[in-house]
Amino acid sequence: MTTALAPRTALFLPASNPRAIAKARSLEVDMVILDLEDAVRDDAKAAARAAAVEAVGAGFPGLCAIRINGIGAPDHAADLVAVAASACDYVVVPKVESAAEAAAIAQAAAKPLLAMIETPRGVLAAVQIAAVPGVAGLIAGANDLRATLGIPSGRDGLALALHTIVLAARAGGGWALDGVFNALDDADGLAAEARHGRSLGFDGKSLIHPNQIAATAAAFGPSDAELADAQALVEAATGGAERFRDRMIEAMHVAQAHALIARAGSRSG
Template sequence: MTTARLAPRTALFLPASNPRAVAKARGLDTDMIILDLEDAVRDDAKAEARAAAVAAMAEGFGERLTAIRINGVESREHAADLAAAAVAKCDFIVVPKVEDAGNAAAIAEAIGKPLLAMIETPRGVLEAVRIAAVPGVGGLLAGANDLRAALGIPTGREGLTLSLQAIVLAARAHDIWALDGVFNALDDAEGLAAECRHGRALGFDGKSLIHPNQIQVATQAFGPSEAELADAHALVAAATGGAERFEGRMIEAMHVAQARALIERQGL
């Protein structure tokens, strides 16, 4: 479903209830805008945020991918969010705390848009392969904060590695996107860069963000470097088919395909 479009390097969450932030987002250099109806919105502002999200999507965000994060199946706002999401002019719907493939399938059918399923619980991790297999699911999005809390991990990423890798494996098994979770420290660019490098090393396509000042760091981390691009162009130019030697290493068709994908990603 999503292979025809490159996965976003950056996916910025914004409260749908904040019109100033939403308006500013139209000038930000992020690959995806996610208007949030869930955690970022107070209970007494849910209805207002829902209407604002639909209106904002109707106005559009240029060439950027767009999504709305709805409230989960256990929320009293869920049914109203589904109805709004079905008519909203957005590309994706983000569904929090997905733990069951059947629920994901029902939501996708009701909305008629591809889902980004958030994997935020131990059960969600264990069910990730089945969730990723649902035809209406276009990607998995790691919910690192909730996972950390549920697993009793106080800080850091070390204890999350198995869960994060399982999310990537599930996504790759079904050829859908895998997006890393948010980084909470807004003024720690070095920490963000390190976490992005870790996420890319695990195989994530991009990172979800919570502040505009995180965009540049994440874009650089999940996009190809100049050295990577130069190597990719040289490899594609040198390849003649079959297994062969290239700059001291053996390459074959798989490596050529990887190089071409890297070059294509530069165009995001």
């Protein structure tokens, strides 16, 4: 469980790319995730691990995380040791499939864990994974889920898996982050998918390119109209059930309005 404000934008960067890391320090992104897994060649893993530790030691304007290689991978144990000794805020773990795996990694890494749900087993165990102490939230691995489920494209076939990830994260009191959008030159498609993610209840979205940050932050942040309505609701509320404009409100709605106002003041805002 985490009480921290969830990131709207979480940008994956290869830990082996120093130019990308340097550029990330100037970006308006909520979380940088330095990747030691898919984005790094096998022969560059050790160098990338050292670079990630150095980079998080220097700090980022927002949150920083390191994605380690998964359980069973040759570099998994070395990644865990490095992350535990590093200054990163979170550890991201690919293809988590059980609560036991999540608990073991959270203990070894000594960092809050963001578990990627990327397989059918992971989806079916998501509730138990999210409930593990030390798990701060879940990240949907849409690409791997699509592949393992045999879905050629689109989001329709992922509906149950995505809903399950959000439900599990909420039951565990943690964050829920949507998966990446692969097309780099489809701004309209990105915005539409980000809006869809917000409509499902996701807090934010993982990204693969800096040009995806602004549209995603806008989609997951409140609009001017939503913000104005929330501020007016808070000012008007006097306690208990009462009428506000064209609807009935109570304490739950006031809490939601406060949360939305806080969201507007987050880094992506």
